[in-house]
Amino acid sequence: MTANFPGPVPTVDLGAEPSTAEKRMTRARLSRRRLYLRRFLRSKGAVAGLVILGLLVLFALLGGEFTPYSYSDVDFAGLTAPPSPDHILGTDSAGNDTFAQAVHGLQRSLVIAVSVSALTTVISAFVGAVAAYLGGTTEKVVLGIVHFLLVVPSFLILALVSQKAGGDWRVLIVVLTVFGWMYNARVVWALATSLREREYVLAARFMGVGRVRIVLRHLIPNIGSLLVVTFTIGVVATVQGETALSFIGFGVQPPDVSLGTMLNDGADTVSSAPWLFYVPAVLVTLLTVSMALIGDGLRDALDPTSRSGGGA
Amino acid sequence: MTPAAEADPVLSVRDLEVSFPSEAGRVHAVRGVGFDLYPGRTLGIVGESGSGKSVTSMAVMGLLPDYAAVRGSVTLGTRELLGLDDRQMSEIRGRELGMVFQDPLAALTPIFTVGRQVVEALQIHQDLDRNAAWKRAVELLDLVGIPNAAARARSFPHEFSGGMRQRVVIAMAIANGPRVLVADEPTTALDVTVQAQILDVLQLARAETGAALILITHDLGVVAGTADDVLVMYAGRPVERAPVGELFARPRMPYTIGLLGAVPRVDSAERRPLLPITGNPPLLVDLPAGCPFEPRCPISVAECAVEEPVLTPVSPDGEHAAACIRAGHIADGRVDGAAIYPVPRAPVAPAAAIPRERRPAVLELDGVSKTFPLLKGTLLKRRVGSVYAISGVGFDIREGETLGLVGESGCGKTTTLLEVMNLRAPEQGSIRVTGVDVSDLADRRQERALRRKLQMVFQDPMGALDPRLTIFDILAEPLRAVGEANRETIGRRVDELMELVGLDPEHSDRFPTAFSGGQRQRIGIARALATNPSLVVLDEPVSALDVSIQAGIINLLNDLKAELGLSYLFVAHDLAVVRHISDRVAVMYLGRIVEIGTVDEVFDDPRHPYSHALLSAIPVTDPQVERTRERVVLRGDLPSPTDSSPGCRFVSRCPLHPALDATQRARCVAETPELTGAGGSDHLNACHFR
Numbered sequence A: 001m002t003a004n005f006p007g008p009v010p011t012v013d014l015g016a017e018p019s020t021a022e023k024r025m026t027r028a029r030l031s032r033r034r035l036y037l038r039r040f041l042r043s044k045g046a047v048a049g050l051v052i053l054g055l056l057v058l059f060a061l062l063g064g065e066f067t068p069y070s071y072s073d074v075d076f077a078g079l080t081a082p083p084s085p086d087h088i089l090g091t092d093s094a095g096n097d098t099f100a101q102a103v104h105g106l107q108r109s110l111v112i113a114v115s116v117s118a119l120t121t122v123i124s125a126f127v128g129a130v131a132a133y134l135g136g137t138t139e140k141v142v143l144g145i146v147h148f149l150l151v152v153p154s155f156l157i158l159a160l161v162s163q164k165a166g167g168d169w170r171v172l173i174v175v176l177t178v179f180g181w182m183y184n185a186r187v188v189w190a191l192a193t194s195l196r197e198r199e200y201v202l203a204a205r206f207m208g209v210g211r212v213r214i215v216l217r218h219l220i221p222n223i224g225s226l227l228v229v230t231f232t233i234g235v236v237a238t239v240q241g242e243t244a245l246s247f248i249g250f251g252v253q254p255p256d257v258s259l260g261t262m263l264n265d266g267a268d269t270v271s272s273a274p275w276l277f278y279v280p281a282v283l284v285t286l287l288t289v290s291m292a293l294i295g296d297g298l299r300d301a302l303d304p305t306s307r308s309g310g311g312a
Numbered sequence B: 001m002t003p004a005a006e007a008d009p010v011l012s013v014r015d016l017e018v019s020f021p022s023e024a025g026r027v028h029a030v031r032g033v034g035f036d037l038y039p040g041r042t043l044g045i046v047g048e049s050g051s052g053k054s055v056t057s058m059a060v061m062g063l064l065p066d067y068a069a070v071r072g073s074v075t076l077g078t079r080e081l082l083g084l085d086d087r088q089m090s091e092i093r094g095r096e097l098g099m100v101f102q103d104p105l106a107a108l109t110p111i112f113t114v115g116r117q118v119v120e121a122l123q124i125h126q127d128l129d130r131n132a133a134w135k136r137a138v139e140l141l142d143l144v145g146i147p148n149a150a151a152r153a154r155s156f157p158h159e160f161s162g163g164m165r166q167r168v169v170i171a172m173a174i175a176n177g178p179r180v181l182v183a184d185e186p187t188t189a190l191d192v193t194v195q196a197q198i199l200d201v202l203q204l205a206r207a208e209t210g211a212a213l214i215l216i217t218h219d220l221g222v223v224a225g226t227a228d229d230v231l232v233m234y235a236g237r238p239v240e241r242a243p244v245g246e247l248f249a250r251p252r253m254p255y256t257i258g259l260l261g262a263v264p265r266v267d268s269a270e271r272r273p274l275l276p277i278t279g280n281p282p283l284l285v286d287l288p289a290g291c292p293f294e295p296r297c298p299i300s301v302a303e304c305a306v307e308e309p310v311l312t313p314v315s316p317d318g319e320h321a322a323a324c325i326r327a328g329h330i331a332d333g334r335v336d337g338a339a340i341y342p343v344p345r346a347p348v349a350p351a352a353a354i355p356r357e358r359r360p361a362v363l364e365l366d367g368v369s370k371t372f373p374l375l376k377g378t379l380l381k382r383r384v385g386s387v388y389a390i391s392g393v394g395f396d397i398r399e400g401e402t403l404g405l406v407g408e409s410g411c412g413k414t415t416t417l418l419e420v421m422n423l424r425a426p427e428q429g430s431i432r433v434t435g436v437d438v439s440d441l442a443d444r445r446q447e448r449a450l451r452r453k454l455q456m457v458f459q460d461p462m463g464a465l466d467p468r469l470t471i472f473d474i475l476a477e478p479l480r481a482v483g484e485a486n487r488e489t490i491g492r493r494v495d496e497l498m499e500l501v502g503l504d505p506e507h508s509d510r511f512p513t514a515f516s517g518g519q520r521q522r523i524g525i526a527r528a529l530a531t532n533p534s535l536v537v538l539d540e541p542v543s544a545l546d547v548s549i550q551a552g553i554i555n556l557l558n559d560l561k562a563e564l565g566l567s568y569l570f571v572a573h574d575l576a577v578v579r580h581i582s583d584r585v586a587v588m589y590l591g592r593i594v595e596i597g598t599v600d601e602v603f604d605d606p607r608h609p610y611s612h613a614l615l616s617a618i619p620v621t622d623p624q625v626e627r628t629r630e631r632v633v634l635r636g637d638l639p640s641p642t643d644s645s646p647g648c649r650f651v652s653r654c655p656l657h658p659a660l661d662a663t664q665r666a667r668c669v670a671e672t673p674e675l676t677g678a679g680g681s682d683h684l685n686a687c688h689f690r
């Protein structure tokens, strides 16, 4: 029906004025944090990742309760014994219980990897963003330091220092952090220099918002996706880095164990005693997968333009 | 006058439909477009962004991506173009179809000289040797008004200004004498003075080649001046088609009427509120049945939602067609004699009762100058000179008053605003905000106190809102910045602000991406009002918005000004908007104010030759006026402001200068003209001879 047929004059009140009754937010306003949480939890993958990580953490904390052995106990009766009711995951060539070692190694690796990655991410985010926002001399000096640290042979220094400390895992954290933040700081800086030209940063400055606050509220959250990726890749990379150090004999030293040292030892006997390799390998894989899933979920939750946002 | 009787159409489009796959479903970007284009005539296609104008032109040119589904027919002469393969299409493009894009830079290859690119365009389709092609290229560049074409042909695109590049693109488009020229928003990225030049060149090019022109634009003024027939598009469909005079005089479709009521007129001193069309255009995914304009239409009836009306002739000769079931009832912009759009009440500012001299000044600039270093060298930058961005700028804004700042891009408008917003002592001169000299600010606390009085609204409504913050946090930011910490108080103020700018407070816990452009700009305005400022600085606040949305924002700004007694410093390149919203206006040229006065004085009786030219370049949304009035088209582009020698800065382009005698001309070159007025009037201009 497309004819121009006569219709009644509309009953729109053309002189109507908008109601002046005050409107208020009636329900409780959702805070930004709640909104982000909601968006994060909406992603199935992210929740799965969180569950896997939670199980890994539980295993590292409480796994010791399920075995009579400690990671350093030696059972001379069973050297390189396959899994049995006595040693559910078998033993290694020195007679250590693999289950107890896995619990301890996971604990060690988680603490090292998560703290190193968290510290380097925070440091690189702050240094990179502050340098970019303040500009001028501060920027030049910071970039100078970053570039200098990038060219020093950090792996050598790292190896030397950690060996001096006798493989103490706390020293390892410090050393890995000190030499680990520069590259990311540079990436953050590059991204933040483009952000500092944005109008909302200018707007904040014209409102009289302080510099540190601008960096914390406007610059860093807007490179959030990058930081999340940096952090999750950092966790995985630290486990690998620590493995590499252990391999050349500089990382965590016996009798202490980490997933890295276990993987190394297990790799030699993968055909004769596969459990020694597959137990740590499965744990590392689970950790990697959980970090990747969490990373994806966080990135989408933080990005208001992504579809997982829905109506939030 | 039916052109159909004179000739056959060169281009016929029938039932064109284009859709794209998207994550949300198929986007039906074009849904049944049809028109005939006759030789030598200009068809204007107007509509808001996203209405399918560009997709229509891309479909005609065969430039749509492979994943687009295209149906219908496009015939050039007798040849069907849809369904031709890439090779056949590129054969036709460039020879029979010429295209001019919005962004001339994207259409030119940066690493080749412009001459070479025109030569290439010629040689692809014509059998010309190098010399003949080069000669022809220079002729073409000369034709489109590139000064000194033989030499400039050896320049690279980046050495040209935007207007000059667009001329080059036009030269390439007409190189092979096409039968149809398609220009998609060819002047949108350009200043009004340059826009006027380019529109002239397009008409010249059309006349030279005898081609038909499809001119796509969102600017009704451009259409009024250049088109013969107009097609109005909405939601992917033509909703009205008519000869230009008929369309502007007797629109028959509520959307067209709304568009015409939404644009301010630059030639009228009357200040009635604009007619905003409420709501937003529909998404083109899963459109409901019925008229797509129904949700926004003030006169819709039940039948409107049943079936989509098609374009139906409404005039006896069939030239005028509209797609509205009530078109038969609509005449003179009214339906059965009643106004279609409710006319908003005109706000009355209380301050207007007090004479200007007795009102306190909220902003005073006196002789403010700012230079930037001119750097050269890629590795080691060294200073080779200065850019005199603004020099000796002075004006004052009284309480409850709006000063509009106008001029071509690069003339120093934004620099002036930033100098004010920085709250730092300027290189020269003085800035006083609400009576406080900014060079007297001792510490951050005092600065913050002054910032409370001074806020800014930005051009890009997306870029100015941090995408990671909710609207609540965005509106709370200025409050927190001035030291308000009580959550309760902030919450109440945020509700108030949302209400004030016409948004629903319930939506304050959403992110900016959940809002449309117009709504985001309202949020930007609410943020500026949070601290109860005396002065709001607005940098092109409506230029990123479609006309129907823009009208709502302009009305809002006018209401707020009256209600809250605000003063505005307003920058816009759309002079009609400036005229509508300002009380006073200052015209800038190359970093200097060349004329200042009340808005009616300046617009109706511009004294400075530059203001005169600038104002005459603005298109008016009335074909009658637009085609009969006299225009001053300026030569050339804005020179770069690196010269500080005395003399009038306008001398290189001044239309008055060549008409003067020798001594007077010498005076223009040697002596910098001061801002002066006749008698005690405060309508001042900086020309020795006006």
Ligand SMILES: Nc1ncnc2c1ncn2[C@@H]1O[C@H](COP(=O)(O)OP(=O)(O)O)[C@@H](O)[C@H]1O
Pocket: B020, B021, B027, B029, B047, B048, B049, B050, B051, B052, B053, B054, B055, B056, B065, B284
């Ligand atoms: N290449 C493309 N892929 C997907 N969607 C597109 C593409 N080009 C345009 N669209 C969509 O088609 C619709 C009409 O766009 P367009 O013709 O550019 O509008 P206009 O030129 O009138 O502003 C819009 O919704 C736009 O998002």
Ligand code: SF4
Pocket: B253, B254, B255, B291, B292, B293, B294, B295, B297, B298, B299, B300, B301, B304, B309, B323, B324, B325, B326, B327
């Ligand atoms: S068909 Fe109905 S809704 Fe559509 S424009 Fe006409 S009156 Fe309005």
Ligand code: SF4
Pocket: B608, B609, B610, B648, B649, B650, B651, B654, B655, B656, B657, B668, B673, B686, B687, B688, B689, B690
């Ligand atoms: S002073 Fe001379 S050059 Fe300048 S505007 Fe007046 S006439 Fe033109």
Ligand SMILES: [Mg+2]
Pocket: B049, B050, B053, B054, B185
């Ligand atoms: Mg377009």
